[in-house]
Amino acid sequence: xxxxxxxxxxxxxxxxxxxxxxxxxxxxxxxxxxxxxxxxxxxxxxxxxxxxxxxxxxxxxxxxxxxxxxxxxxxxxxxxxxxxxxxxxxxxxxxxxxxxxxxxxxxxxxxxxxxxxxxxxxxxxxxxxxxxxxxxxxxxxxxxxxxxxxxxxxxxxxxxxxxxxxxxxxxxxxxxxxxxxxxxxxxxxxxxxxxxxxxxxxxxxxxxxxxxxxxxxxxxxxxxxxxxxxxxxxxxxxxxxxxxxxxxxxxxxxxxxxxxxxxxxxxxxxxxxxxxxxxxxxxxxxxxxxxxxxxxxxxxxxxxxxxxxxxxxxxxxxxxxxxxxxxxxxxxxxxxxxxxxxxxxxxxxxxxxxxxxxxxxxxxxxxxxxxxxxxxxxxxxxxxxxxxxxxxxxxxxxxxxxxxxxxxxxxxxxxxxxxxxxxx
Numbered sequence: 001x002x003x004x005x006x007x008x009x010x011x012x013x014x015x016x017x018x019x020x021x022x023x024x025x026x027x028x029x030x031x032x033x034x035x036x037x038x039x040x041x042x043x044x045x046x047x048x049x050x051x052x053x054x055x056x057x058x059x060x061x062x063x064x065x066x067x068x069x070x071x072x073x074x075x076x077x078x079x080x081x082x083x084x085x086x087x088x089x090x091x092x093x094x095x096x097x098x099x100x101x102x103x104x105x106x107x108x109x110x111x112x113x114x115x116x117x118x119x120x121x122x123x124x125x126x127x128x129x130x131x132x133x134x135x136x137x138x139x140x141x142x143x144x145x146x147x148x149x150x151x152x153x154x155x156x157x158x159x160x161x162x163x164x165x166x167x168x169x170x171x172x173x174x175x176x177x178x179x180x181x182x183x184x185x186x187x188x189x190x191x192x193x194x195x196x197x198x199x200x201x202x203x204x205x206x207x208x209x210x211x212x213x214x215x216x217x218x219x220x221x222x223x224x225x226x227x228x229x230x231x232x233x234x235x236x237x238x239x240x241x242x243x244x245x246x247x248x249x250x251x252x253x254x255x256x257x258x259x260x261x262x263x264x265x266x267x268x269x270x271x272x273x274x275x276x277x278x279x280x281x282x283x284x285x286x287x288x289x290x291x292x293x294x295x296x297x298x299x300x301x302x303x304x305x306x307x308x309x310x311x312x313x314x315x316x317x318x319x320x321x322x323x324x325x326x327x328x329x330x331x332x333x334x335x336x337x338x339x340x341x342x343x344x345x346x347x348x349x350x351x352x353x354x355x356x357x358x359x360x361x362x363x364x365x366x367x368x369x370x371x372x373x374x375x376x377x378x379x380x381x382x383x384x385x386x387x388x389x390x391x392x393x394x395x396x397x398x399x400x401x402x403x404x405x406x407x408x409x410x411x412x413x414x415x416x417x418x419x420x421x422x423x424x
Contacts, residue, residue, distance in 0.1 A: 002121070003115075003121070003124055004121065004123045004124070005123070005124045005125070006031060006032055006123060006124075006125050007029050007030040007031060007125065007126050007408070008029055008030070008031040008127040008129060009031065009105075009114075009116055009123055009125040009127070009129070010031055010032070010033040010034070010131050011033075011034055011102050011129065011132060012034075012035060012131040012132040012378075013033050013034075013035030013038075013039045013041075013089070013094075013096045013098065013131075014035075014039075014041070014042055014043075014085070014131070014132075014133065014378070015040065015085060015393055015394075016131035016132075016133055016393045016397065017033045017035065017096070017129075017131040017377075018033075018040075018062075018085050018089050018096075019062065019377075019393050019394040019396075019397035020033070020129050020377055020397045020401065021033050021089065021092075021094040021095065021096065022064070022092055022094070022397070023397045023398045023401030024401050024404070025092055025094070026401070027401050027402065027404070027405040028405075029405060032095045032096075032097060032123075033094060033095060033096040033097065033131075034100045034102055034118060035098045035100065036099070036100065036101035036102070037098065037099070038098050039082070039085055039089055039096060039098065040081065040085040040086070043079075043081050043082040043085075044078070044079065046156050047078045048155075048158045048160060048181065048184075049159050050184060050240070051077070051078040051180070051240075052077050052078065052239045053075050053077075053078075053081055054075070054176055054237050054239045055075070055212045055239065055390075056072060056074065056075060056210050056212060056239070057071065057073070057074050057075070057076050058072035059213070059391065060076070060081070060212075060389070060390045060391070061084065061390060062390065062394045063394065064088070064091065065087065065088050065091060067080070073210070075240075075243055099119075100118050100119055101118060101119040102117075102118050103117045103118060103119065104116070104350055104352060105128055105350060105351050105353070106352040107352075107353055107371075107373075112126060112373075113126045113127075113373065114126075114127075114353075116128070126373060126411075127374075127375065127404055127407075128351070128373065128375070129375045129376070129377055129400065130348060130351060130362075130374070130375070130376050131378060132347075132348075132378065133377075133379065133388065134344075134346040134378065134379050134380055134388075135343075135345075135346070136344060136345070136346060137344055137345045137346070137347045138154035138156045138157075138340075138343075138344055139154075139340075139342050139345055140154050140340045141262075141342060143262065143264070144265045144338060145265070147268065149336060150335070150336060150337070151164070151165055151336060151337045152337075152338045152340065153337070153339055153340070154339075154341075154342070155173070155177045155178070155181060155339055155340065155341040155342075156344075158181055158339050160184075161190060162188075164190075164337045165336045165337055166336065167191075167334050167335065167337065168191035168192065168193065168333055168335045168336065168337075169182075169185050169190050169191070169193070169335065169336070169337045169338070169339060170192075170193045170194075170195065170262075170328075170330075170335050170337070170339070171185070171192065171193070171194050171195065171338075171339045171341060172195040172338065172340050172341060173197070173340065173341030173342050174194065174195070174196040174197055174199045174234060174279070175234040175235060175236055175341060175343075176237050176238060178341030179194070179246050181341060182194045182251065182256055183238075183240065183251060183254065183256075186251075186254050186255045187254070191255075191333075192256045193257045193258075193328065193335070194248075194251065194256050194259070195259050195260070195261060195272065196248060196260065196261070196276055196279050196280070197261045197275075198233065198234065198279050198282055199233065199234040199235065199236045199283050200234070200236070200283060200286040200287075201235075201236040201237070201245070201246050201247070201248075201283040201284075201287050202235070202237055202245075202286070203287060203290055203311065204237065204238070204239075204243050204244050204246075205245070206290070206291060206294055206311055207295075207306055207307065207308050208306055209294075209305065210243075211237065211290070214290065214294050215386075217297060218293055218297055221384060221385050221386040221389075221392065222384045222385065222386065223384060223385050224381075224383065224384055226381060226385070245287075247314075247315075248280055248283070249314065249316075249317065249318055250315075252320055252321070253318065257325070258276060258280075258320045258321060258324070259272045259276060259320070259324060259325050259328070260275045260276035260326075261273040261275060268329060268330045269328070269329050270328045270329075270330065272325060272326055272327065272328070274324065274326060276324045277321055277322075280321060288312065291311060346360065346361070348362070353369075353371045354371050355369040355371035355374050362376045362379065364376050364382075366382060366383045366396070366399055366400075367383070367396055367399065367400045367403075368400065372407075375400050375403070375404065377396060377400055378393050382396050383395075384396075
């Protein structure tokens with residue numbers, strides 16, 4: 001089998017890979033994008049059936065294409081988002097090859113570039129862009145031992161209430177996935193327990209403007225680094241049911257039993273931390289801080305937006321918060337399913353280069369790796385807060401493509417031979 005040669009190889013055809021291809025095309029850099037499944041596959045099969053984007057259509061898009069069939073203030077479905085990226089790739093004829101898995105990439109010895117082994121042959125390239133992001137492997141704590149009558153799954157495998165066994169459900173994780181799955185289950189008539197850890201919970205809409213808009217005018221999308229201690233804060237936000245602010249008191253009023261962080265399980269009895277009230281208070285403080293910043297901005301800029309004092313009024317804490325459960329017998333509670341909405345970890349095992357620290361995290365500056373010729377895209381805080389969001393990854397891709405173009409200009413430069421004596 002012959003070896004194909006290309007300037008730049010992009011691995012992954014999700015939002016990062018599509019954005020990368022556009023900017024490489026703009027710079028005239030020959031490239032291909034390899035995707036083991038389909039374009040935007042994680043949006044198709046790595047989400048539950050009813051999922052919608054967490055940002056409105058006017059925001060969760062690339063600059064070069066609007067959603068042509070959606071209200072700008074609506075929240076597109078997961079399938080519509082996937083179709084959007086297909087449309088965007090077709091717009092500039094992105095050289096994407098689907099159904100091709102990258103198995104190993106390593107630096108050449110004795111000549112420049114890399115050799116990449118794929119499911120359809122070998123490729124040699126000058127540059128590699130790992131556009132797979134940092135969320136490849138679902139994380140499920142090894143906390144609850146397998147037992148008859150109990151189904152455990154990660155949120156990536158949850159599809160809808162009807163696909164779960166009959167019985168109560170424990171959802172572990174208070175980020176966007178956990179709260180949306182828990183709410184869907186309780187609306188379907190399930191008995192639901194929700195394990196709530198530390199989190200931020202922004203307002204969905206305040207003074208007539210979506211949270212995404214407020215982050216923009218407040219300059220918070222573009223902050224270059226998180227505050228110390230907030231690198232991995234969970235965000236509870238939802239575009240479901242037309243979009244609404246996540247308030248755990250409201251979830252409790254719908255029938256969800258809130259509990260603290262799940263810390264242990266012994267012979268089918270779960271133990272919860274006593275931090276539930278503190279976690280709720282932390283989320284409230286974050287919520288109010290956004291309102292304070294928004295009010296200050298509106299006053300400072302003389303912007304006439306309708307005031308919303310009622311947004312600062314919280315209902316009473318439910319009994320499950322004031323008298324929290326510290327333990328729960330799974331069988332006695334009738335829990336037949338645990339959904340672990342506990343995030344993901346990175347996996348760059350295919351990339352055999354010296355570009356990672358001792359914990360396996362990429363060493364890079366705005367996506368430019370410490371290993372020459374290797375680039376990353378879609379990383380949390382790659383250049384700013386918005387780096388893992390649709391619009392943010394597009395801007396990061398532009399920077400990475402420009403850096404590849406700059407290096408190519410040096411590599412391709414051919415000038416007159418000069419000696420040290422001539423330059424002295």
